Amino acid sequence: MSSKKRVLVGLDLTEEASQVLDKAAEIGKAFDAELDLIHVIEPLTFAYGGDIPMDLSEVQEQLQxxxxxxxxxxxxQLGVDADHQHVVLGQPATEIHRLAKEQDTDLIIIGSHGRHGLSLLLGSTANGVLHGAGCDVLAVRVKE
Known part of the structure; x- marks a missing residue:
């Protein structure tokens, strides 16, 4: 693996995210790399098709x-400054790609649940990130 000076860590903030954080800490230390953390929240209107007759902005603000x-x-936990922590609204793979490009990222680290069957066909965030990234991607297999 070549030198990695800028690493973007995509987190879903579940309990399994600690496994991704552990791997990010290991790689950050090994390469003396600068880490950025990102969590992407999909807008509730995406999830519900925008057909809900209510204002979801308060719920969205609470989620953020x-x-x-x-x-x-x-x-x-990782010693990452607030300036390098990003909570953004949008489609996860798209926002991770955008920030990786903005930050001139050398490596993206994400968790992968290793789904099979129908959920694999429908796609996952890890798959979306992998197939559109302009840099290396490390998918950390998380155990539930």
Whole structure:
């Protein structure tokens, strides 16, 4: 593996995310790399098709607040400054690609659940990130 100076770590903030954080810490230390953390929240209108007759902005704000707090804790664990913690709204693979390009990232680290069958056909965030990335991608197999 060539030198990796800038690493973007995509987190879903589940309990299994600690496995991805452990691998990111290991790689960051081995390469003396700068780490950025990202969590992408899909807009609720994407999830529900925009046909809900109610204002979801308050729920969306609460989700972003909770995600920011969880990402802050993950950042503290790895020694990642707040400037390098990103909670963004959008489609996960697209936003990870965008930030990786903006940050001139050398490596993206994401978790993979290794799904099979129908969920594999429908695609996963890990698969989407892998197939559109302009840099290396490390998919960490997470055990549930």
């Amino acid at each position: 607040k909770q995600a920011s707090e969880q990402l802050r804790k993950a950042g503290e």
